[in-house]
Amino acid sequence: MSDLLERLRGRGWRMTAQRRVVAEVLDGEHVHLTADEVHSRAVAKLPEISRATVYNTLGELVSLGEVLEVATDKRAKRYDPNAHRPHHHLVCAQCGAIRDVHPNGNPLADLPSSERFGFTVSDVEVTYRGICPNCAAAA
Amino acid sequence: MSDLLERLRGRGWRMTAQRRVVAEVLDGEHVHLTADEVHSRAVAKLPEISRATVYNTLGELVSLGEVLEVATDKRAKRYDPNAHRPHHHLVCAQCGAIRDVHPNGNPLADLPSSERFGFTVSDVEVTYRGICPNCAAAA
DNA sequence: ATCCTACAATGGACAATGTCTAAGTCAAAT
DNA sequence: ATTTGACTTAGACATTGTCCATTGTAGGAT
Known part of the structure; x- marks a missing residue:
């Protein structure tokens, strides 16, 4: 399933329902969601998740090097979970x-x-x- | 002086004080200002220029192909007047x-x-x- | 030189995206 | 089971960008 979740667990990342949901939403190939899209999909799985948490979690995943920010769109940042293989x-x-x-x-x-x-x-x-x-x- | 202004005049672009000021601010090499920075510098030369005008003018310059939008920064768009030479x-x-x-x-x-x-x-x-x-x- | 008119500029409300904070909640170690 | 520090929340706030009705004006026509 989720390579991303596996790696995060392995790195001792404290797991919460919210973080798991965000990681699940991001997992996969050719995934390039905006923060807002991540939030919408996360809410579908966990209605009480807040926007701030999504932003925080995305920021942490970027810091950890597990997810890349890409600025292809001129509007919002997009998040690319395929960070382990350069592309x-x-x-x-x-x-x-x-x-x-x-x-x-x-x-x-x-x-x-x-x-x-x-x-x-x-x-x-x-x-x-x-x-x-x-x-x-x-x- | 201003290659940019010359070209714009040559293309029959209607010249106004506001547009001239924006073009002057952008002219040069290694210039990569955000819309807000363009606005600040324009205001220094022409205090009554409005934010909307700066955005409109930047948008037109991009449409004309005289200026490029670059998304190096994850925050705001930047404007690069060096569009005539690829780089x-x-x-x-x-x-x-x-x-x-x-x-x-x-x-x-x-x-x-x-x-x-x-x-x-x-x-x-x-x-x-x-x-x-x-x-x-x-x- | 003056007048017209289409195009440009204005400013202020609105929209979209992102950040921060104070207080409540919870995962995990003990 | 308790404790504790990290996590989450809601919503206010900040920044960046867009829209629109009104007012102003550049540049051609006379």
């Missing part, structure tokens, strides 16, 4: 659908030191944009 | 400083068709993250 994103410019993708090569190596301005570069995030098959068909 | 971004994870960078290679070519899920991919946005020299020195 990038392909976003539909029209409907906002998101897929995880694995490009060839290593973009980090493509940034020459002359373009690093003295930064210690540790990470790179690639967002591809285009039109998904659905939206293309609708047009 | 990517290097962001300090600590203080949020942003530099324009030009990596080698073409990331678009690195996404094999098997990883495109039927999308028509038209654009790619690369964000490098690291620690800037200032923050490294402070640590």
Whole structure:
């Protein structure tokens, strides 16, 4: 079932009904929910869960490195539980659908030191944009 | 002076004091201001300019393709006037400083068709993250 | 130079997203 | 079973962005 829950338990994370529900909602592939969507789905399973708890829990999961924040949407942050395997994103410019993708090569190596301005570069995030098959068909 | 203003005039964009001020604030290299920062600086030059106008104007500049929205920060959108030359971004994870960078290679070519899920991919946005020299020195 | 009119600007209410706090509740160690 | 510190709650608050009815104005026409 839940790789995510397993890992969290293994790390001694204090388990509560609320945290379990949030982790369950996030578990899976190609999952990229906003905080509000996480909250809605969590409420469906546990009506008395509060918004603050969802935000707190998401923040902790990010700190733990179990979930990534992605800013593909210009509106709200999205949360991607697939943090253990590096990947990038392909976003539909029209409907906002998101897929995880694995490009060839290593973009980090493509940034020459002359373009690093003295930064210690540790990470790179690639967002591809285009039109998904659905939206293309609708047009 | 202002390449941006020149281009806008050339495109028959109706010029007003407010629009000129917004364009002036945005003009330059390595400029990545939030809407609110644009507003503050615009107010310094033209105290009666309203927030709505700044948002409207930024939106139009984006539609015209003269300015790009970038979502490096998880909080607010930032506006990058350097739209005529393609480039990517290097962001300090600590203080949020942003530099324009030009990596080698073409990331678009690195996404094999098997990883495109039927999308028509038209654009790619690369964000490098690291620690800037200032923050490294402070640590 | 003056007048018109379509387009732009205003400000203030509203909406969406995220943060904080004080008080109550509970998981887990003992 | 008790205890304790961490977790949760509800709602106020903060920030960022949008909308709309009204007022103002740039730039072409005369």
